[in-house]
Amino acid sequence: GAVVSQHPSRVICKSGTSVKIECRSLDFQATTMFWYRQFPKKSLMLMATSNEGSKATYEQGVEKDKFLINHASLTLSTLTVTSAHPEDSSFYICSAIEFGSYNEQFFGPGTRLTVL
């Protein structure tokens, strides 16, 4: 099956710093990547949809200036949490859809962000 990686898997940072999370499709080219966040015992919340070479589409209520998304190639998308605060602490998960396929979505292992 298609493999998606995320880096880092876990990050702890101080309030006010910026954190970059990378999402890579390892064995396929991804037309589209999605970014989700998930709080404990809650369901996935879609933050944004990222297409290679174009601006991300953010869901309502997600601050685009705070959560910067760059999809520079068909295998890499990055999420930067700028000026992180404790309320940004969450589990961030990316997923990808293979180029030429518009169906199955494969998830990365997730990044657990803790802002002190």
Added chain:
Amino acid sequence: QKEVEQNSGPLSVPEGAIASLNCTYSDRVSQSFFWYRQYSGKSPELIMSIYSNGDKEDGRFTAQLNKASQYVSLLIRDSQPSDSATYLCAVKGNYGQNFVFGPGTRLSVLP
């Protein structure tokens, strides 16, 4: 507002029993349906996809789709304690790329 609903959990079944997970969706033009399993602290993993009415079997898993009733289910036969997880139903329309996820049903298989 496109919605996906799942039966509220947690659902507990004894080991060896059949676990039945249900999902309904509001968007009648939805075409693709997926079941994901998520272990605590981990990301979701795809276990089944189904696109046509009827049943689709893969090992101990069977997905059932009824588009007229806007209903999709997942049956897990011979449930094992390792099946204990949250199961997420996801629905995708014919156009666009966005998926809508249900809130998930937590399954506990008791040894």
